[in-house]
Amino acid sequence: MAIKVAVTGFGGRMGRALAQALGQSDAAELSAAIVRPESSLVGADAGEVAGLGRSGLPIVGDLAQADFDVLIDFTAPVATLANTAFCAARGKPIVIGTTGFDPAQKAEVLAHAQSIPLCLASNFSTGVNLCFKLLETAARVLGEDADIEIVEAHHRHKVDAPSGTAISMGEVVAGTLGRDLSEVAVYGREGQTGARSRDTIGFATVRGGDVVGDHTVMFLADGERVEIGHKASSRLSFARGAVRAALWLAGEGLAGREPGHYDMRDVLGL
Incomplete structure (x- = not known):
């Protein structure tokens, strides 16, 4: 049945x-x-x-x-x-x-x-939830030695920003590193912001067209960077x-x- x-x-x-x-x-x-x-x-x-x-x-x-x-x-x-x-x-x-x-x-x-x-759940895609698991590993290995930035893009009709998925990604990374996302998140930058603090997690939001959902988390260290991303086409x-x-x-x-x-x-x- x-x-x-x-x-x-x-x-x-x-x-x-x-x-x-x-x-x-x-x-x-x-x-x-x-x-x-x-x-x-x-x-x-x-x-x-x-x-x-x-x-x-x-x-x-x-x-x-x-x-x-x-x-x-x-x-x-x-x-x-x-x-x-x-x-x-x-x-x-x-x-x-x-x-x-x-x-x-x-x-x-x-x-x-x-x-x-x-x-x-903020996202029901199998691939995105696999990314959550990969982010835990990346944060444990790279998190203390890298600057972490999250970039997401969605269609012009989406009404909330950053996306729930981007926030969940930030929560996974912050939780793995023992940080409180509400205290370390930076939602956009403008003007004379000063040097970046290593403990912060940055978010950037793009809205336009018919993008179903793109998310990329960047671990940016001196001399190298690792990116974990997911792009939804449907x-x-x-x-x-x-x-x-x-x-x-x-x-x-x-x-x-x-x-x-x-x-x-x-x-x-x-």
């Missing part, structure tokens, strides 16, 4: 990519497509909107109308807070790819992990990872995981 997966934010780019990824899965199926109540897509055929042909599944404007085993949410912080509370009240697992939470919002989301299995890489996480949360025979906060590295066994 296929796992029934609901997708919020279905009218967006990731919503359509998730529909495609679910269509390619033998173990999961799209059981509900949700948009904002005021959206013109309410009532439209989900398959046609996703470019997959007629499916017979109408898009709905209320999560309460959805039948699902696991919810995948790539929306916005306020919407994700409401959707997570909905899942917690009904004992449903949730996969969250939303970024841009402030600390209080993130804490509110994670509080629900006491009652349901919750997978929250949102399907994120969507397939999110579907993999949904299946992992649901577990065999819908037995499911224990309540708790998981991330994509848990899903991949990293």
Whole structure:
């Protein structure tokens, strides 16, 4: 029996990519497509909107109308807070790819992990999560003797900066080196900034065109540098990872995981 997966934010780019990824899965199926109540897509055929042909599944404007085993949410912080509370009240697992939470919002989301299995990740790409692991090694070997800079690029429509993935990369590096990212991060430079402190981790952000997502972490030492990077050419890489996480949360025979906060590295066994 296929796992029934609901997708919020279905009218967006990731919503359509998730529909495609679910269509390619033998173990999961799209059981509900949700948009904002005021959206013109309410009532439209989900398959046609996703470019997959007629499916017979109408898009709905209320999560309460959805039948699902696991919810995948790539929306916005306020919407994700409401959707997570909905899942917690009904004992449903949730996969969250939303970024841009402030600390209080993130804490509110994670509080629900006491009652349901919750997978929250800044990036669901297998390659990016492998990069996280590689960054731990690079930071241990090079971190104390190198300046560390993180550069990310995304499409013109992305609303938060730096990206959640870039921040996660910084957290991995800082944590490995025993630093607090909130104290050492430098988010852009301008004017007479003075000499660079070795302990800082710099971030640079590029926005434009249709870039799906590029991330590079540079370890710059005297005489050499090491770069660990990832370039996404399709949102399907994120969507397939999110579907993999949904299946992992649901577990065999819908037995499911224990309540708790998981991330994509848990899903991949990293």
